[in-house]
Structure formats: structure tokens, C-alpha cells
Amino acid sequence: MQLALALAGAMLIGASAHAQDAAALKKNMIGQWELSTTDRSKTCVVTLKPESTQQGSKLELEPDCAKVLPFTKDIVAWNIKGLDIVRLQTPAGEAVIDLTEVESGIFEGIRSGEGVYILQNLAAARSLSKTMDAMIGDWSIVRGNGRAICGLTLTNNEAGPENFQLFLKPRCDPLVANFKPTQWRLERGELLMFSASGETWHFEADDNAQWRRMPDMADPLLLLRQ
Template sequence: MSVRRFSIVAVLLAIAGGAGPASSQDASSLKQEMIGQWELATTERSKTCVVTLKGDATAQGLKLELEPSCPAALPFTKDIAAWNIKGLDIVRLQNAAGEPVIDFTEVESGIFEGHRTGEGVYILQNLAAARALAKSMDQMIGDWSMVRGNGQAICGLTLTNTEAGQDNFQVFLKPKCDPAVTAFAPTVWRLDHGQMLLMSEKGETWQFEADDNAQWRKVPDTAAPLIMLRDQ
């Protein structure tokens, strides 16, 4: 074997030899990150279930506990007996035979998404974060005023918790809104990455960011700002 060929083979063997521990480390890190309480829910959170993932090994995989109300909320959870990490990044909730009930992959930090054929998408999220989001949503529901930077009110809106699909909720304009708002005609709203989004049936979106607990400013900011204020 030539020196050149030996060198190439040595490099390939070194890479192959190093791949195992690296993969194991990634899976091990994910396992540690997953231990704790999680909320398993439909995308709009109309049905939820608390799952506690543990690090203890069982004959089926890793131990978990489901809230007693889980099967009533999400019937497929009655088949879940354990959990495990598959590959580098799949969080699997599995049955007693080790077969997948639902597989999750991380779609953004701390939020995992899984799909069940014929049922749709489910979300697995850290319980504390999920409850904080729910609290934020509850605080948003109700009557709001849209005002200009000088404080002049130009429209009244009601944000509801009535589901409108794709994680959106219905919003209603009150009479006598400014023509610009009437032309925009938002029909749904949602919270997304710290922003409040108002969206129209035409596909137009207005984005607002909070600058204190009760005031949301339209972004990007302009010389004639629009602000959403919660009605007292």
C-alpha cells in the first residue's frame, strides 16, 4: 500500500471512528434536555396533556408518566408506555412493544412537532413555557383600541379565543374605524415569537411588538406610529 493511500485510509478510519462517540454525545445531550415536564397538545392547544419524561430505563425504553386526563384529551396517549431518543434528534413516544406512537423533531428551540396520519400535527413543549404562553394569550383576549402616536383612537377591536385554524384566532373590528384599518380588514390574530400579528383574508399582516405590558406598537416603526392599547 502506498504512503498516500495509507494516509487516506487512516483519515477515513479516524473519521468513522469518531462518528460514533459524536452521535452518542448528541443523543445523550438531547436525552438529558428532555427529562422533565412537557405539554403534549394540538397545535391550537384546545386539547392538552402533561407528560413527565424520566431518565430511568424500563423494559420498553425510558420511563414516563402521563397525566390521568391524557387519554380523554388525546386518545392515542393511552398506547404510550415509554419514550426514547431515536437517531440524533427524534424524540419517540412509544408503546409497550417499542413501536412508535408518535415521533417528534425540534422545529424551534424547546418546541417539538410530531404528526399522526389521519389526525394531524401535535406539539410537545416545555410545560412552563407552554403555560406562560397560555397566560399571555389569556391576557390578550378582550377589547383593544388602535391609536395614533398622538393618542387619537382610530379603531376598536376585539381579540377572541375563537379558533380560526393554523394557530389563529378570530378578531372583530368595531364600527367607525379609520379607512386604512377598514381597508386592511383583519379577521384573525395570533402571538408569534413575541409579536402580535393581525392578518387579513387578503394575506396582509400587521405586526406589533410590546413596549410595556399593555401597549403594542406596529413594526417597523414609522413617523406616524400605530399603537394597540388594551381597553380599561
């Protein structure tokens, strides 16, 4: 009997905690968000509201959303499903897209046959956009001792659905020349470079406003603005 009561109490506590988590997430979602493709070449501003309707909670889409992201024409409300799923839904409550938090304030969802979409706080998304604009131009790849081994140019020329063109300058060190990156993008705080063969280099911004290749090495590679 005591065991049964203990189990029932634990279940009630667990259910209460889950309800609190969902309620906290719903409260945190109120406001303006950007729904976009992973490279942010297509974006739509979504305003999530606290008022409830029969379909869920109210939302507003900016006027051009359906032109930019056609699937958004079916979205009329939003809701929280489970503990961490933000559902943008039809009048019947069916999911147009379910988005799960993958990082603080960044949600990811997949639409079959279309790909991955990102939902993130509008202010943070626009800050990222400014960061990307700031990346366009000439850079040097530099060894930890300060010796430049290659120059390159990051452009905003589209090179596919998510990436942008990258051009190496002449006389690069074999390490970079053999890698031969041709495309780049920003993704979740990283700068990614891609070779035609599918190899990827990851760079993270460090405390000195420079980008360091990861994983870190004894002789690091740094990406510095020229």
C-alpha cells in the same frame, strides 16, 4: 493509508459528537412537558423519566390524556431517535408521534390526517396560557406617531380548530378596515390576525410591552391595550 486513518478518525469523532448531542437532548428532556394541539385547546401533561425499560424510557401521562388526545392511549415509553427527534412510542418501539425541535424547548410533530402537535416545557406552556388570558379584551391599533386608527376586541370564543374570534370597532382606518381581520391566535411568540380572505398580519411583542406589526415599517403599526 494515512488518508484512510484520517477518514476513520473523522468518522469516529463525528459519531462521538452525535452520541453526545443525543445524550444531551435526552438529559434535557427529563421532566414535565405539555403535549397539545397548536392552539392549546387540547392539552396533556407528559412526565418523561430517566429510567429505562425494554420499550425505551419510562413516562407518565396524566389520567385524562386519552380522553383529550385519543392517540396517547398507545404511548407507553419515549426515546431519542437520531440527533433531535423525541419519539413517543408503542410497546413495540413504533412511533405514535415523532417530535422535532423547532425552537429552543419547543418540539413539533405531525400525525397524518390529524394535524400538528406541540410538545413544550410545562412551565413555559402555562406561562403562555397566562399570556393568552391576558390578551383577551379591548385593544387599539396605533400609528408610530401615537394616533389610534382602529379599536378591536380579542375574545376567547373559538373560531375553528386553532383560532379565536376578533371583532373590529366602528370607524377604523381603511388600512385596517380593508384588511378586516376576524380571527386571531398566539403562535411561537407572535400574535397573528387573520382576515376572511386568508391574509395574515404578524405582531411581535417589543421591549415596551406593546405589539409591533412585522416586518417593521417606517411608519409602524402598534397594538396597545385600551
